[in-house]
Amino acid sequence: MKQIYPIVITPAGEGGYTVHVPDLNIGTQGETIAECIDMARDAISLWGICEQDLGHTIPLASDISPQHGPNEIVTLVDVDFAAYRRANDMRTVRKNVTLPNYLNELAIQAGINFSQVLQEGLKQRLGML
Numbered sequence: 001m002k003q004i005y006p007i008v009i010t011p012a013g014e015g016g017y018t019v020h021v022p023d024l025n026i027g028t029q030g031e032t033i034a035e036c037i038d039m040a041r042d043a044i045s046l047w048g049i050c051e052q053d054l055g056h057t058i059p060l061a062s063d064i065s066p067q068h069g070p071n072e073i074v075t076l077v078d079v080d081f082a083a084y085r086r087a088n089d090m091r092t093v094r095k096n097v098t099l100p101n102y103l104n105e106l107a108i109q110a111g112i113n114f115s116q117v118l119q120e121g122l123k124q125r126l127g128m129l
Contacts, residue, residue, distance in 0.1 A: 001058075001080070001081050001082055002078060002079065002080045002081075003058070003060065003061065003078070003079055003081070004061060004064070004076050004077065004078050004079075005021055005023055005024065005040075005044055005061045005076070005077055005079065006021075006022065006023070006061060006063070006064050006065065006066050006074055006075070006076055006077075007019050007020065007021050007036070007037070007040045007074070007075060007076075007077050008020045008021075008022065008066060008068045008072050008073070008074055009033060009036050009072060009073040009074075009075065010069070010071070010072045010073075011071060012029070015031070016029060016030060016031045016032075017029060017030055017031075017032075017033065017036050019036045019039060019040045019043075021040060021043065021044055021077075022063075022066040022067075023059060023060075023061050023062050023063075023066075024044065024047055024059070026043055026044070026047050027043075028040055028042075028043040033073065037075065037077055040077045041077050041078070041079055044077060044079045045079050045080075045081060045084035046084070046088075048079065048081045048084075049081055049084060049085050049088075052081065052085075058081065064076060095118070097114075097118065
């Protein structure tokens with residue numbers, strides 16, 4: 001589910017910027033405006049999947065032009081909650097695999113971690129390495 005939220009970026013007195021997401025009442029910070037946008041996308045996405053996990057509905061943006069001061073920057077950030085969940089879901093799942101007995105015996109003798117080898121093989125096959 002892709003959504004867009006406005007963010008308000010404020011220069012910080014000590015350098016860098018603070019970021020506020022008015023519709024969600026969350027914030028973050030960054031050294032550059034580009035970093036602020038990335039950090040806001042990450043913060044909104046994490047907040048959203050946590051809300052989903054709690055059974056809550058993620059609110060839509062109420063106003064794409066929120067109140068802001070003269071030295072503040074308002075911009076929009078797109079987030080894809082489903083893509084963020086897929087990219088950051090590190091829960092483990094149990095899989096049952098079948099292999100020839102001789103390979104099983106050789107791997108046990110060599111002290112091979114079956115889960116690690118399967119993960120590495122899948123990442124390589126999927127072009128993730």
